[in-house]
Amino acid sequence: MQRSRRRLRRALIPVALLSSATLVLAACGGNGASPGGDSSGSAGGSDKPVAVTLITKTATNPFFIAMQQGAEQAGKDNNVTVTTVAGKADGDEQTQIDAIEAAIARGDNGILITPATDGVVPKIQEARDAGLYVIALDTPPNPASAVDITVATVNFTAGELIGKWAAGTLAGSDANIALLDLFNDKIASVDYNRDQGFLTGMGIDVKDKKKNGDEAPSGKYTGGKGGNYTIVCNEPTQGATDGGKTAMETCLAKSKNINLVYTINEPAAVGASGALNDAGVKATIVSVDGGCDPGIKAVKDGTIGATSQQYPLKMAQLGVEAIAKNARTGEKPTVTPGLDFYDTGVQLVTDKPVDGVQSITTAEAEKICWGAK
């Protein structure tokens, strides 16, 4: 009898240790999971403590890293605790869903999210029902009313600007186009919006605006002075430099007669230019994003002809400020007049401006670019 009671007591010790350890950890508060998870700012002073979770698609895309940095800085400036969470890869909705649940459980005031897919929408609704203010950044969800407000930039417009610039630069010559997209095994709105926006800006009939690759392979473009076009290929780049190189090489294998290359983002553009150099082919490259390097630097040194600059830092900053204001004063952010979201804007960056298409120079763009310089 005595021995078994002693044994029982001994067995209870690790259980007691484990439970107290768990309680201590819970009290200290957890951070957002996965790479990039961080927590900054503190709830001090007379301001009501505000907590925001920023959920991005991935932690590796410099665009989202810039968003994280913008949010963290805004958190420090506005006395807001910011938790950052990122998906493991483009299209990873489960991590985002888990992060929303964690935010609800933590009692955050709001969520900033770049929705990976439409699958996160029901979870977003749950968060709103629980009283959290949800702002979509960069990518509006489908439907757009799923969040309280979207702070974004229109990827379609970004594409249109470079399309119009390209058409203007061609000045009537034939356009032999390579389209270097993001994926071929997933559908992402940034992918089709930028691609279809570019073609629309060129004055090419895109048929279904939400589908890449369904355009007529050849025909006439009406942008600029108008002329003939041929679409040589649609290839996926994964948005990375090595992927851009592989995609461009595959396009060049189909035809070396390419003089215009649309790229989903600047790292892909840099990879594409490597392949073009190797093959001894000269082509104009256009892109979107507006990061400092690669990006504006590549426009400056001539690798990229023109790029559309977007402002992720600004998006995150405005998002954090909006949630803080809403939590502290009840004031809700409003959309840009005439639109159904808050537009942080996009500007065409080029040192070879074209008539009729507004643009800024690389010198001006350098001052407001994002990412490492």
Add this chain to the structure above:
Amino acid sequence: MSVTTPTNAPTTAAEQFAMRRQSPVQRIQHLLHSHPAISPLLVLIVAFIAFTIVNPRFAQPATISIILQQTAVIAALAIGQTLIILTAGIDLAVGATCILSMLVMSNLAASNGVPGPLALLIGIAVGTLCGFINGILVTRVKLPPFIVTLGTLSIYTAIGLMYSGGQSVARASMPPILNVMATRFKLGPFNLTLGLVFVALMAIVVAFILSQTAWGRHVYAVGDDIEAARLVGIRVDRVLLSVYTVAGLIYGITAWVLIGRAGTASPNAIVDANLETITAVVIGGTSLFGGRGGIVGTMLGALIVYSFNIGLSLAGVDAQLRVLAIGVLIIVAVSIDQWIRKVKA
């Protein structure tokens, strides 16, 4: 007087079996069983002919050069993956290890002023260490390789991201030695890179070691039947640990090739490395259950994947259908592997 020596009729069951008449199908099965690289070779040849018929541009030296260059990085990583799969293990952290090595060698050289060659060695050492850690977890802590590398995949990815801050290192910031694998030269009508030659040499060396050394024999033995290997006196744990460490070394060296290929050192590179290396290994005839296969098959497997990619693109096949085609290829390859395994002798 002539003495007729009676011919000995086969008497034992084993001798009878060895001299049995085989149907043509059984002959093929036996051939594939003893030389696993034949089936991917046949697939490659058939694919080559088919794609050239559909679009003659496929057979042009420029296109073939491109296929070779595109295959190089994944083929190199697949060498390490082959070693691990031969032991009936699997490595999901292959891409993460390579990227971590790449980020270390590039950031040390670009941001910390470490001389190029030293940064290179440190980067390779980091890769080797990552492989070593996987090996320790598999052999000492006795965790299944799938679980171990699933965990280290996240760990090495996170370390890489935290170390680099998610930023890429541009070519201009790196010393020339890190980019040397990008050096191009012409071999007849073909455009090749130093990286490609380097990967081919690495494959030859590892294939030689696998087939001609005792260590190589032990790797196959451990994969084929780990208990039998142990009973025969093979230091199974040592062999496994060495396999994972060597694989890590290979991934670290491949990071050097990757920098040359991509031009920048980015945490976003080789996004699908895990699946692509496993695909190359499987299509190349190496059995996922261990003990059979080799480097040659893997190289062919990697070539098949990229040949299909360009071949289908030249044929004008829709991008999504290409993804489907690779999937079908994998199923067919594993089915053939299963059929081959049914051979009893």
